[in-house]
Amino acid sequence: QVHLVQSGTEVKKPGASVKVSCKASGYTLTNYGFTWVRQAPGQGLEWMGWISTFNGDTRYEQKFQGRITLTTDTSTGTANMELRSLGSEDTAMYYCARVRILGAHFDSWGQGTLVTVSS
Amino acid sequence: QSVLTQPPSVSAAPGQRVTISCSGSSSNIGNNVVHWYQQLPGVAPKLLIYHDDLLPSGVSDRFSGAKSGTSASLAISGLQSEDEADYYCAVWDDRLDGWVFGGGTKVTVL
Numbered sequence: 001q002v003h004l005v006q007s008g009t010e011v012k013k014p015g016a017s018v019k020v021s022c023k024a025s026g027y028t029l030t031n032y033g034f035t036w037v038r039q040a041p042g043q044g045l046e047w048m049g050w051i052s053t054f055n056g057d058t059r060y061e062q063k064f065q066g067r068i069t070l071t072t073d074t075s076t077g078t079a080n081m082e083l084r085s086l087g088s089e090d091t092a093m094y095y096c097a098r099v100r101i102l103g104a105h106f107d108s109w110g111q112g113t114l115v116t117v118s119s
Numbered sequence: 120q121s122v123l124t125q126p127p128s129v130s131a132a133p134g135q136r137v138t139i140s141c142s143g144s145s146s147n148i149g150n151n152v153v154h155w156y157q158q159l160p161g162v163a164p165k166l167l168i169y170h171d172d173l174l175p176s177g178v179s180d181r182f183s184g185a186k187s188g189t190s191a192s193l194a195i196s197g198l199q200s201e202d203e204a205d206y207y208c209a210v211w212d213d214r215l216d217g218w219v220f221g222g223g224t225k226v227t228v229l
Binding site: 035037044045046047049050059060061062095102103104105106107108109110111112 | 121151152154156158162163164165166169170175205207209211215216217218219220221222223
């Protein structure tokens with residue numbers, strides 16, 4: 001059974017960075033990439049980026065370019081999302097999800113990680 | 120403002136049918152497959168429909184998807200109280216080189 005388990009709640013000050021992890025199990029890791037989606041309080045879903053576990057290729061939503069880094073560690077089956085220069089507008093629930101190829105559907109999601117940015 | 124346009128809310132009585140629209144453009148819906156996600160209150164989204172009209176294993180056949188041109192739709196028949204949730208369409212956008220989501224539609228069962 002596919003499981004994506006994310007790291008716990010984070011509280012950060014403005015200007016800091018946050019790293020959220022997503023540990024996958026129950027499938028062959030390199031057959032799927034990871035994508036990251038966030039949801040601000042009371043708002044809709046916002047796609048942030050994608051990384052291939054096959055070759056490390058990435059795609060980032062333009063608004064996060066320069067502030068986000070996605071990585072994977074195939075030895076531990078973990079994907080990581082680092083977001084830098086945090087502002088209050090980055091307060092949100094962050095989700096990882098599994099996706100087979102670019103353009104495909106996100107067929108399994110992590111439980112979400114709440115990141116709060118506050119001084 | 121979302122690249123994909125969905126109505127903010129729809130409502131109907133139990134047993135009725137509702138339809139949620141998702142309007143896009145030639146760079147997204149017009150050239151790629153559409154997916155739909157259901158988000159129940161307080162939990163992560165769940166895949167509901169993929170590749171325009173396919174149901175994942177375990178999803179009720181009361182849900183159906185369709186696409187025509189640059190618009191897609193999600194229909195829920197035999198509406199039940201457990202269907203109260205937010206629903207999002209999503210698709211790859213060739214111009215933006217990434218996925219885009221609709222703004223979401225809240226379904227209320229009267």
